[in-house]
Amino acid sequence: MNVNSLYEKPVLFALAAVVVISVGTLVTTFIPLFLPSTQPVSPLFTPYTAVETEGRDIYIREGCNNCHTQTVRPLRAEVARYGDYSRAEESAWDRPFLWGSRRTGPDLARVGGKYPDAWHYRHMANPQAMFGKSNMPAYAWLAKAKLDTSLTARKVKVLGFGYDEAEVARQLAAFRRTVTAPTWPSAQERSRVTPAALRGELTELDALVAYLQKLGRDLMAAQRAAAGPGTAEAAEKKNPYAGNRTAGEEGEKIFEENCKVCHGEKGAGGFGPKLATTKHKFGGTDADLFTTVSGGRPGGMPSFLQPLGKDRIWKVITYIRRLESESR
Amino acid sequence: MTPRALAYLIFTLLLAGIFAGIIAYYFNRKRYDRVEAPKHRMLADDDPLPDPTGSRREG
Amino acid sequence: MANESEKMYTGDNIVQREMRMTNGTRNDSIVRGFALSSVFWLLIGLVIGLWLAAEMVYPSLNLAPWLAFGRLRVVHTNGLVYGFTLAGIFACSFYMLEKLTRTPLAFPGLAKAQLWLFNIAIALAALSLFAGMNTSKEYAELEWPLDIVVVVLWVMFAVNVMGTLVKRREKQMYVSLWFLVACVVTVAVVYILNNLAIPVSLTKSYSVYAGVNDANVQWWFGHNAVASVFTFPILAMFYYFLPKSTGLPIYSHRLSIIAFWSLVFGYLWTGAHHLMLTPVPEWIQTVALAFSLFLIAPSWASVVNGFYTMNGNWDKMKSNYLVKFFILGITFYGLQTIQGPTQAIRALSAHLHYTEYIPGHVHMGTMGWVTMIITASMYFMMAKISGREVHSVKLANIHFWLILVGQLLFTVTLWIAGIVQGAMWKAVNPDGSLKYTFLDSVAAMYPFWTVRLVGGLLYFAGIAVFAYNLYMTSRPKPGTKWSAAAAARSQAA
Numbered sequence: 001m002n003v004n005s006l007y008e009k010p011v012l013f014a015l016a017a018v019v020v021i022s023v024g025t026l027v028t029t030f031i032p033l034f035l036p037s038t039q040p041v042s043p044l045f046t047p048y049t050a051v052e053t054e055g056r057d058i059y060i061r062e063g064c065n066n067c068h069t070q071t072v073r074p075l076r077a078e079v080a081r082y083g084d085y086s087r088a089e090e091s092a093w094d095r096p097f098l099w100g101s102r103r104t105g106p107d108l109a110r111v112g113g114k115y116p117d118a119w120h121y122r123h124m125a126n127p128q129a130m131f132g133k134s135n136m137p138a139y140a141w142l143a144k145a146k147l148d149t150s151l152t153a154r155k156v157k158v159l160g161f162g163y164d165e166a167e168v169a170r171q172l173a174a175f176r177r178t179v180t181a182p183t184w185p186s187a188q189e190r191s192r193v194t195p196a197a198l199r200g201e202l203t204e205l206d207a208l209v210a211y212l213q214k215l216g217r218d219l220m221a222a223q224r225a226a227a228g229p230g231t232a233e234a235a236e237k238k239n240p241y242a243g244n245r246t247a248g249e250e251g252e253k254i255f256e257e258n259c260k261v262c263h264g265e266k267g268a269g270g271f272g273p274k275l276a277t278t279k280h281k282f283g284g285t286d287a288d289l290f291t292t293v294s295g296g297r298p299g300g301m302p303s304f305l306q307p308l309g310k311d312r313i314w315k316v317i318t319y320i321r322r323l324e325s326e327s328r
Numbered sequence: 329m330t331p332r333a334l335a336y337l338i339f340t341l342l343l344a345g346i347f348a349g350i351i352a353y354y355f356n357r358k359r360y361d362r363v364e365a366p367k368h369r370m371l372a373d374d375d376p377l378p379d380p381t382g383s384r385r386e387g
Numbered sequence: 388m389a390n391e392s393e394k395m396y397t398g399d400n401i402v403q404r405e406m407r408m409t410n411g412t413r414n415d416s417i418v419r420g421f422a423l424s425s426v427f428w429l430l431i432g433l434v435i436g437l438w439l440a441a442e443m444v445y446p447s448l449n450l451a452p453w454l455a456f457g458r459l460r461v462v463h464t465n466g467l468v469y470g471f472t473l474a475g476i477f478a479c480s481f482y483m484l485e486k487l488t489r490t491p492l493a494f495p496g497l498a499k500a501q502l503w504l505f506n507i508a509i510a511l512a513a514l515s516l517f518a519g520m521n522t523s524k525e526y527a528e529l530e531w532p533l534d535i536v537v538v539v540l541w542v543m544f545a546v547n548v549m550g551t552l553v554k555r556r557e558k559q560m561y562v563s564l565w566f567l568v569a570c571v572v573t574v575a576v577v578y579i580l581n582n583l584a585i586p587v588s589l590t591k592s593y594s595v596y597a598g599v600n601d602a603n604v605q606w607w608f609g610h611n612a613v614a615s616v617f618t619f620p621i622l623a624m625f626y627y628f629l630p631k632s633t634g635l636p637i638y639s640h641r642l643s644i645i646a647f648w649s650l651v652f653g654y655l656w657t658g659a660h661h662l663m664l665t666p667v668p669e670w671i672q673t674v675a676l677a678f679s680l681f682l683i684a685p686s687w688a689s690v691v692n693g694f695y696t697m698n699g700n701w702d703k704m705k706s707n708y709l710v711k712f713f714i715l716g717i718t719f720y721g722l723q724t725i726q727g728p729t730q731a732i733r734a735l736s737a738h739l740h741y742t743e744y745i746p747g748h749v750h751m752g753t754m755g756w757v758t759m760i761i762t763a764s765m766y767f768m769m770a771k772i773s774g775r776e777v778h779s780v781k782l783a784n785i786h787f788w789l790i791l792v793g794q795l796l797f798t799v800t801l802w803i804a805g806i807v808q809g810a811m812w813k814a815v816n817p818d819g820s821l822k823y824t825f826l827d828s829v830a831a832m833y834p835f836w837t838v839r840l841v842g843g844l845l846y847f848a849g850i851a852v853f854a855y856n857l858y859m860t861s862r863p864k865p866g867t868k869w870s871a872a873a874a875a876r877s878q879a880a
Contacts, residue, residue, distance in 0.1 A: 007366075007560045010552035010568065017565075017572050017651060021611075024655030024678070025576070028671055029607040037668045038599045057591070061519035063457025073664035075737055077813045080821055088666035091598030096523050099602055099665060103741040104443070106825040128446065133830040137442070137449030137456050154587050257824055309820025350648060354641040363644070366561040367636040370627070373486040373557075 042089040044222040047161035048214060050152050050171040051202070055211025057155070058142065058204050059098070067136075069100035070109040070215065080306035083110030083216060090219060095159060105136055112217035116300030117179075118189035118271045119262065120209040125193040130261050142205040143193045149202070175210065176202050185299070189271075239286045241318045251319030254312050258304065267323045271300065276323040289317050413491035414481060415772045419861055420502045421478035422765050426854050428470025428509060429758075433847050435463040440840040444833060453517040461528045462516045467753065468526055468616060469537075470509045475761040476620040477505070477544060480567055482768050483627050484551045487561050493550030501543040508536045520590040524605045526612050527581050531592045534582045541578070545571045562643040566623035569651050573615035581608030603667055607658030614654040617752055621760050622689055625717060628764040629696060632709040638695035646688035653682045660731035663740060672733075679731040686724030693717040708780045712763030712787060719755030719794075723748070738813065743835065744805025747798045754794040754846060762786070762853050769860045778859035782852050789849025797842030804835035 006013055032038045048056060059065070072078055074085040086109055091097055122129070125143065127136040149172055153165040163171075178184060180200050190206075191199055241247035255267075259275075267275030278284060282292045293313050296303035304313060329337075354363055442448045442456050449455045481498060485491060492498055512533055515521075521528035529537065548571050552564065581604055584592035594601050630637050637643065659667055659675035693714065697703065703710045726748050730739055739745065770777045777783055811831060814822035 007565070008558055010549060010555075010560065010564075013560065013565065014549065014568050014572055017569050018576070020648065020652045021569075021573055021576060021655050023652065024657075025607065028656050028659060028674060029580075029604055032603060032668065032671060033596070033600050035668070038603065039597065060521065060523040062452075062455065063461055063519075063521065063523070065523050066457050066460045069741055071665045073737065075664065075813075076819075077815055077821060080815070080819065081812070081825070086666050088599045091602075091666065094598045095596070095601060096594040097598055097601040097605070098523060099662075101525060101661065101741070102745065104829075131826055133826055133833075135443055135446040135829060137446055139455075141452060151587055151591065155591075155593070158585050158587050158593055257826075306819075307821045307824075309816060309818040311816075311818055312820060347649065351645055354644050360641075363641045364639070366557075366559045367630070367640040369557065369559075370487055370561045370563075371630060371634065371636060373489060 037088070039092070040089045041092050045089050045092060045218045047093045047159070048211070049175075050149070050156060050168040051147075051175045051207050051210045052214045053155055053159065053161070054147055054149065054152055054204075055207035055209070055214075056098075058208045059211055060096075062139070062142075064108075065098045065100045067100075067102060067104035069103050069107045071099040072107055072109050078107075082107045084219065084223065087219065090216075093159070093161070108212065108215055110216035110220070112213045112215040113220065113298075114300070114302045115262070116271050117186035117209055117213065119300065120212060121186060121189040121193050121205065122271075124205060124208070139205070139208075140193060142208060143190075143203050144195055144198065145204040146198055147202040147204050147207050172202065175206075179206050237287050239290075239314050239317055239321075241314050242286075242321070244318060247315045248318045248322050250312075251315035251317070252322075254308065254316050255319050258308065259316065262300075266326075267320065275320050276327040278324050278327070286317065289320065290314070293317065413485055414495050414498060417492070417495065417498045417502060418478050418482045418768065419772060420499075421474045421481070421505075422769060422857070423861065424502070424506055425471050425474035425478060425761070426765075426857060428466055428474060429850060430854060431513075432463055432466035432471055433843075433850055435459055435466060437840070437843050437847060439463055440836070440843045443836040444840060452519070458517060458519055458521075461521055462513055464526060465512055465516060465528060466509070468612070469512065472616055472753075472757060472761070474505065474509075475765070476570070476616070477501070479624050479628075479761070479764050479768065480544075480548065480620065482772075483563050483623065484548065484567070487557060487564055487627070488551055488555030489557050490551055490555050492547055493554050494547050497543050498547050501540060501547075504536070504543070505540055508533065508540060511536075515590070522582075522584065522592065522594065524581065524594065524601075525609055527578070527605070527608060529582075530590055531582070531584055531586050532589060534578075534584075538575075538579060541571075541575055545575065561627070562637070562640060562647065563623040563627040565647050566619040566626070569647070570615045570619040570623070573611055573619065573651075573654075577608045577611045577615070581605060599666055599668075602662055602665065603659060603671065606661040607655070609661060610658040611654055613752075614650075617757050618650075618654075621720075621757050624760050624764045625689070625693065625713060628760075628767050629693060629710075629713040632713070632763075632767050633696070633700065633703055633707060635696050635700055638692050638698070642688055642692055646685040646692070650682065650685040653678050653685065657682065657731070660736070663731065663733055663736035676731045676733070679728040683724060683728050687721060690717050690721035690724075708777075708783050708787075709763050709767060712759045715787075715791060716756050716759030716763070719751055719759065723752045723756060726751070738809040739805055742805035742808040742812075743801045743832065744809070747801030747805055750801070751794065751798040754790065754797065758790065758850075762790075762850075762857075765857055766860065769857055773861055773863055775860070778856050782856040786849045786853040786856060789852065790846050791849075793842050793844070793846030793849055795842075797839050797846065800835050800838045800842060804832055804839075807831060807835075 006016060071086045072082045072084065079085055086099075090109075091099075121143070124138075125140040126138050127134040128138070152172065153168045156163065156168055179186075179190060179202070181187065184190070193205070194203055241251075255263075259267075259272075262270050262272035263275050264270040264272075267277075269275070273281045280289065280292075282288055282297055290313060292301060293308075293316065294303065294305035294310070308316070353359070438448065438454070439456060439459055442459070452458070481492060512529055515530060515533060516528060520530045522530060527534075548567055552560065552568070583595045585595060586592040596604050626637055626643065629635075656678035657675045659671045660679045663672055663676070694717075697710070697714065704714060729735055730745070730748065766777050766783060808828050808831070811823045811828040812825075816822055
């Protein structure tokens with residue numbers, strides 16, 4: 001047979017093309033569909049709740065994935081910036097996956113629990129008010145839209161999350177009770193951005209914030225549990241820069257960039273507690289303050305050990321001490 | 329050598345072999361005229377009224 | 388068989404015979420329809436692109452939900468991939484098919500229906516994406532009802548391609564036709580498999596794949612959508628319109644055979660280079676990297692083929708206004724296909740992935756290679772169809788220089804921006820802590836983003852000149868056979 005006749009027989013040619021494109025497809029895409037390595041499941045990672053599912057769909061609708069990734073690569077600086085690298089198991093419930101391809105904004109795979117809800121309400125409503133140099137669009141209108149839950153039960157069923165319609169209704173009602181309660185820690189900020197008519201309802205922003213707070217939370221909870229109390233790095237005891245004026249000035253710069261957004265101008269307080277005081281929420285010794293800043297605290301204080309390092313943390317503490325003395 | 333490494337090697341050699349075979353086949357002097365014919369014929373496709381039997385001439 | 392075709396020719400009515408004498412095709416109106424649709428969606432897609440570029444610098448331009456960056460970016464990419472590029476491909480494909488097979492389209496009625504359905508589908512696609520109905524999978528964002536319309540459109544196209552090829556009166560298929568066939572089958576396979584989803588409503592569905600598999604399937608699609616929309620058909624145009632506009636046969640047809648099969652074989656392995664250092668199994672990433680590097684060879688075979696075609700005739704770069712489009716276009720293709728594989732190397736991917744470098748890379752391909760080739764092909768084709776020379780060679784030259792300078796300003800700026808950004812993300816102090824906050828890296832981008840906007844504006848100006856020039860070329864010239872044919876047609880009607 002003459003191979004040249006391939007170029008004289010279009011149907012045969014098309015079939016040959018299909019065969020040729022199928023080889024790579026089979027090896028790199030089709031066969032992996034059935035390998036354990038591409039679909040690992042771990043009980044550590046739970047499916048999304050009804051509200052988180054709706055929040056995720058809003059994330060998709062608004063195309064958040066066009067600017068934010070959700071996969072931390074196993075690179076030193078990246079782990080320091082965002083948190084531990086991403087595992088295959090974490091995405092087991094993700095249909096579609098939302099790893100993204102571009103970081104116009106930061107990665108979000110570890111954002112869950114990093115900040116209090118109030119931080120997200122204020123930030124989503126007006127990012128530039130918190131970070132002047134940010135170019136994120138404002139999403140204030142999400143707080144003005146009532147959350148549509150008519151399809152939630154159906155969505156959860158298609159996604160195979162394993163709970164029924166009654167459970168969906170229960171979760172939605174319970175979440176609504178939580179966020180609309182005046183005693184909820186983020187109630188003030190939520191009311192500020194939510195129009196009066198919707199303060200008693202679930203809004204799209206409520207759902208989106210709930211979803212963001214889920215990201216990476218399961219992994220970090222599992223790691224905390226595995227580490228156990230006391231095995232964390234022993235806290236440093238004494239500030240090497242105590243009373244050092246230049247270190248305090250450097251600390252002020254670091255504070256402005258990293259802490260002011262939550263703790264307010266000159267530590268006057270905001271989402272985070274007031275720092276220009278001698279009464280600190282988690283203790284006021286050098287060791288206490290270092291432990292708080294480096295390891296973070298539940299309820300929205302992120303860990304700064306990796307991004308800032310010990311040296312800069314001590315400089316910030318030096319600055320906080322100055323704020324204390326000024327407050328007296 | 330592990331079976332896995334061997335499999336990679338054999339696969340790579342196989343592809344390289346097929347690749348070399350295709351090159352040897354098409355770059356064979358005796359197929360030159362036929363393989364290169366279309367590039368000349370395509371230049372003449374604006375002939376106002378193409379001869380319907382013309383295409384069979386080279387076959 | 389021969390008799391049958393003969394009969395078709397002798398059975399021409401006067402209009403058709405006149406029209407063929409203009410050197411156009413038998414279905415000029417369809418080719419012209421797709422070409423003008425393509426230019427229309429190009430202008431829309433670029434205006435949106437400019438708006439996005441401005442939003443990067445002035446976030447207050449996110450004026451309404453449907454104008455927010457996240458939604459708009461999707462309209463921009465889909466509008467230009469599916470609106471501009473596909474319509475350009477359809478126009479050039481139908482033209483090349485008739486010419487290279489010496490046969491009229493097998494189903495002209497179907498092609499006309501395809502033209503209408505296509506424009507309706509793109510308009511609906513844009514509206515649905517503005518409304519936030521999207522699946523989030525890049526370049527496959529359309530929700531399932533529109534996916535079905537896309538598949539129907541593709542089947543209509545495939546039927547005409549294969550039907551015309553089967554009916555053809557030219558024994559051997561020229562290289563351009565192979566790339567068309569490869570485009571038809573590859574798009575069909577990757578588009579359908581990646582878009583498999585379970586609907587929950589008319590406007591919402593969930594992918595059938597989860598997590599790692601969804602990512603792997605998506606980027607297998609993403610990469611090969613690029614191959615089969617931005618590479619195969621554009622190469623088909625290059626291989627056809629460069630020889631036609633110069634009168635020089637392509638340097639080596641047999642080299643293009645080797646290039647074709649290795650390109651079509653190799654591309655499908657490389658999707659995971661978009662997923663370097665993610666949870667996708669390491670061996671899939673490594674295989675993708677190996678094949679990405681291999682792809683330099685067949686890609687450069689086409690570059691070499693183009694350059695050698697001009698061997699001894701380089702003066703045509705000056706004397707023939709179209710040649711520079713094709714030669715610069717294939718040069719950007721060559722740079723693109725070096726840059727792409729190097730980005731797949733893990734160490735470089737670690738630095739460059741997720742930064743502005745990647746949009747810089749993509750835009751050299753689309754603004755340099757794809758648009759250079761499509762716009763030049765359209766000049767040639769439209770002049771043939773309307774039986775006249777291009778409206779203005781001077782304007783075509785202005786168009787060339789504006790899109791060249793605009794594109795280079797845009798892409799080179801973004802490469803530098805990406806390298807800076809990657810370096811800032813990576814920079815650590817001696818104690819291992821980070822040197823810059825993320826916000827520092829955003830603030831450092833503003834000068835680059837401003838220059839990118841300027842590059843985009845220059846580019847847009849060039850395309851506006853092109854649109855005007857092409858439109859003027861597409862009008863029937865008074866006193867020519869074409870206008871006589873058009874007059875005869877309107878009289879008959």
